[in-house]
Amino acid sequence: MSPELLQSQIIDFTSENSYNRVFVDTDNFGISYLDILERSYPLSEIDTIQFNILNDLAYYWHTRNLTKALDFTKEGLQLTREKHDTLWEGRFQITEGAILLRMEKLDSARFVLESAMKKVLKKDLPLVYTQLGYVSERQGKLDKAADIAMETLLLSQELNDKRAMAVAFSDLSNLFWKQSRFEKALEYGLKALVLFEERGISDLDYDFTLYVVGNCYLALNKHEEALNYYEHSIAIGERYGFFNNLCDVYISMVYLNAYLNDFDAAVLAGHNAIKYGELLDNNFMLMRSWLSIGTSQNLQGKYISAIESLERSIDIATDDFGDDFYLSQAYEELGKAYAGNHNYREAYQAYAEYDKLEKEIFTAEADQHISLLLTEFDVAQKESTIMVQENQIKKQRSRQTLMILIGGLLLMILLLLYNTIQTNKKKNRLLKKQNDEKEFLLKEIHHRVKNNLEIVSSLLSLQSEQVLDLKVADAMQKSQHRVHSMSMIHQKLYQGKSFSSIEMKEYFKNLGSYIIDIFGASDRVQIQCEMKELQLDVDTAIPIGLIVNELLTNSLKYAFPENRKGLIKISLTESGNQLHLDVSDNGVGKNHHENIGGTGFGTQLVELLTRQLEGKMSLSIKKGTAVSFEFQNHKAA
Known part of the structure; x- marks a missing residue:
């Protein structure tokens, strides 16, 4: 297309519609469109047309050179102030804010954008919010940026502005990607692309969204799909001179090629x-x-x-x-x-x-x-919410106190059972002739303990179904699982050949199957017991069983969100007087899997049981979550 014909596609001062806005009314041009705008804006005799051209010129120059973009913006601000045109002054301030934030002048950008918000029309606000969201994102306030993007989305839906909706979805996609929520990021990015493509305009934000979707596919190890989106983004960036997007894409291409071991291509992308x-x-x-x-x-x-x-x-x-x-x-x-x-x-x-x-x-x-x-919420709703929250906190504290008392009672029961077993052992040594009778007695005790614990477990299950407070119900269900893990040990004791020790590998398999069934995850989560058969006395087996119960429950609740598949490994080995316990998963890691480092009852229970066994715990979150323990192995006499 000749330069004259190309210019007429954008600027024609002889027609009623003298300016076809770039990336709004048309995208039928090439990299020289900024030269056309720069030559044309001084020739306009109508202020609004001149301001429109100059503002677009300033805004899109920020994709190539920030200093030149800022110079055009300052010229626009001076002209609008001379004309006392507050509306266009605000619109130039939006452009100024977009440039300043990319110059790392984040506080200045926020100040300018908040000033512009008071001057522009409601239809301009989605762009203001978008730039404010970028400021928050650049400051590391990802939650704040997400809130602004959601607010932009709601406003654009109210205005029925599809482009603004697409930008909001794109921004949410990028934020979810930063938070490692790749599936959700991809979902929002594809929604954005659908809206952009309905417009039929290949603009800066459409180009950026292609890059974001490529990043999502790269994070999901779908390298071919990622490459397709990157190449599409590069084609648009080179056509219109979007240097900022080209830089973004080539950065991602470095990662892509490095992951594919094509380091020569990675070096070229880096250059x-x-x-x-x-x-x-x-x-x-x-x-x-x-x-x-x-x-x-x-x-x-x-x-x-x-x-x-x-x-x-x-x-x-x-x-x-x-x-x-x-x-x-x-x-x-x-x-x-x-x-x-x-x-x-x-x-x-x-x-x-x-x-x-x-x-x-x-x-x-x-x-x-x-x-x-x-x-x-408004002021009245805030006050009401605070009162409700205070009441909930009081109730929660009361329930926590009750749970502590129940835990204390359970501990007392365990101590009593322990003393009973020890007493029976001493009697067995003294009364050899009554050995058969005492063996039967011990078996009956374990059977009854197991039955009693199952009754307690069932009562907790029934009670949790009647509780409306989800946190209390969850706590009661956790206690049910703990009681059940203890009852399984007693079941192993009375069913096995020995009344003082149990085989831990088979116990871990049964405990894992039980917990997986409770969470309905048998079709997506596997448990591997990478260990040899190992006999432990009941005093050591019960605390270790409770610890493993807590860690398995924690993994199934937090490590595999959105029904993703995964693997949990359990290993217990004996080395001299030391026991080594390792529980690991290949889940999402610490960002979504916080309980081991938290301050809840489960964490306190694990720490208490670790101290009880004279052990120490270590946590690793490199690939998923791995928790390791070392315990003293005090074998029963």
């Missing part, structure tokens, strides 16, 4: 990412580019090169660098590189910084949860 980051003069993009290169070098085993790349990434991130998400990734990869190069002190320091940043992100999310509650 392209840095090229576009430098053209943009955007430290955020350059920081992430070097991060991706360092990650690829780690995977390749080039730890010295990885250290150089990752330190360069961190150096680019200035003191006011707001995005703790990517900065934490940089320190995590730097720790891996130092460890791979046997620089363990530096590795420890890098991992410490990574842990610190992770905790800051988590704190921001917790604060946002409170803010979300405050913004959802």
Whole structure:
């Protein structure tokens, strides 16, 4: 298409509709469209047309060069203020905010956007909210960013603005991806693409959403699908000169090629990412580019090169660098590189910084949860909610006290049973002639204990079905599972050849099958007992059984969300006077699997039983969650 014909597709001052807005009315042009806008806006005799062209020029220049984009924005602000046009001043401020946040001036961007919100029309607000969401996201406040994206979605639905709806879905998809909720992220990203494609315009946000969906497929190890979306995004980015999106995609292409062991392609993608980051003069993009290169070098085993790349990434991130998400990734990869190069002190320091940043992100999310509650209700509803919550807290404390008393009673029963068994053992030594009678007595005791514990378990089950409070019902069901795990031990005792010890491998298999059936997960979760047969006395078996019950319950509740499949491994080995217990899963890890590090009754019970066995516990969350214990093995005399 000739330059004259191309310009007439966008600008024609002789027609009634003199400006076909780029990426709104048409996308039938190429990379030179910014040159056309730059030549045309001074020629417009109508202020609103001139402001419209100049604002689009400024906004889309931020995809290539932030400084030039800001210069056009300042010119627009000056013109609108001279004309006393408050509406267009607000619209130029939206563009200014979008540019400032990409310049890492996050506080200034928020201030400008909040100022613009007071000047523009309601139909402009989705764009304002979108940019404010990006500010929160860049500050590591992912929950706040998600709230803003949801608010944008509701407003765009009210306005019946499909493009704004698509952008909101796209932003939610990107946030879910950052939170490692990849299936949900993919669902929202595909929803966004449907809406974008209904418009029939290939714009900046459609291009970005293709990149986001590609990231989701990459995280789900669907590499071919990821590559298709990345290539589609690159084609649009190169056609219109979306350098920011091109930099994003090439960063992801580094990861994709590295995972596929195509390190030459990864190096080329890294060079392209840095090229576009430098053209943009955007430290955020350059920081992430070097991060991706360092990650690829780690995977390749080039730890010295990885250290150089990752330190360069961190150096680019200035003191006011707001995005703790990517900065934490940089320190995590730097720790891996130092460890791979046997620089363990530096590795420890890098991992410490990574842990610190992770905790800051988590704190921001917790604060946002409170803010979300405050913004959802008016003053009267807030007061009512606070009163209800206070009453619920009082009831919960009363129930917790009751559960502690019940736990104490159960402990007393266990102690009494223990004393009874010990007494019977002493009598058996003294009365050898009555051995057969005492064996029968012991078997009957275990049978009755087992029956009594099953009665207690059944009572807890029946009572939990009558309780309306979900937390109390859940606590009672957990207690039911604990009682049942103890009753299984007594069942093994009276059914087995020995009355003082049980075989733990078979016990773990039965306990695992019981808990899987309780959670209805037999078709998706497997339990493997990777151990030899091992006999333990009842005093050791009961606490270990309760510990394993807690860990299995925790894994099935939290490790495999959204019905995903998984594997739980149990191992108990004996080495001298030491017992080694390992329980691990390949679930989602700590972000969704918090109970082991929590402060609930189950955690307290595990810690108490560990101390009772003179043991110690360690937790690992590298791939799923793994909990290990070492106990003293005090064998019964």
